[in-house]
Amino acid sequence: MAKVWARWGGVLVASAAAVPLCLLVAVGLAAYRRRRGWPRGPALRASAAEVVGIAGTLPWLWMIMTPGTAARSVNLVPLRDLAVQVAGDPTELVVQIVGNLLVFAALGACLPLRYPLGLPAVAAVAATGSVLVETLQYVLDLGRVSSVDDVLVNTLGAVLAALCSRPWWLVSSRSAIGQPSR
Numbered sequence: 001m002a003k004v005w006a007r008w009g010g011v012l013v014a015s016a017a018a019v020p021l022c023l024l025v026a027v028g029l030a031a032y033r034r035r036r037g038w039p040r041g042p043a044l045r046a047s048a049a050e051v052v053g054i055a056g057t058l059p060w061l062w063m064i065m066t067p068g069t070a071a072r073s074v075n076l077v078p079l080r081d082l083a084v085q086v087a088g089d090p091t092e093l094v095v096q097i098v099g100n101l102l103v104f105a106a107l108g109a110c111l112p113l114r115y116p117l118g119l120p121a122v123a124a125v126a127a128t129g130s131v132l133v134e135t136l137q138y139v140l141d142l143g144r145v146s147s148v149d150d151v152l153v154n155t156l157g158a159v160l161a162a163l164c165s166r167p168w169w170l171v172s173s174r175s176a177i178g179q180p181s182r
Helices: 002-035 038-053 060-066 081-085 090-102 105-114 117-137 148-173
Strands: 073-075 145-149
Touching: 002 038, 002 060, 038 145, 060 090, 060 117, 073 105, 081 090, 081 145, 081 148, 090 105, 090 148, 105 117, 105 148, 117 145, 117 148, 145 148
Parallel strands: 073 145
Antiparallel strands: none
């Protein structure tokens, strides 16, 4: 754990410090929507979903776009990197798997709360975002391995998070999120 803190402590502290600002943004956005004719509940839910989806994803993107020490490489063979990680250090395996599951988890949980999207759409958004990140890691030569396994695990994390938020999907769709009152 000390290794994780040494590498990502700054990101974690900055993320925690940004929480009050995120709350203010969500409340301000909801107030703006109320002035534009949105009902109170949908305005707050839509604003919270947008802020949490973005703010919960940005720290992970910051972490995975931070330069590393590996030689730039691409792995397009599914499950190869995961097999290597399983055979390696168990702590590093947990950090890699949990970290990759969390990259698009906030976005995956919040997209169906804000927009009428199902699991295939959430998976498509997460996979597209993950492919973009992996491509940027390679093109920018960030000293990271660009791997199809990261895309798969990032996408799985978004879908699992969407499933966890599923009980609230019906509430969101019933309250007509995104539709101002007439």
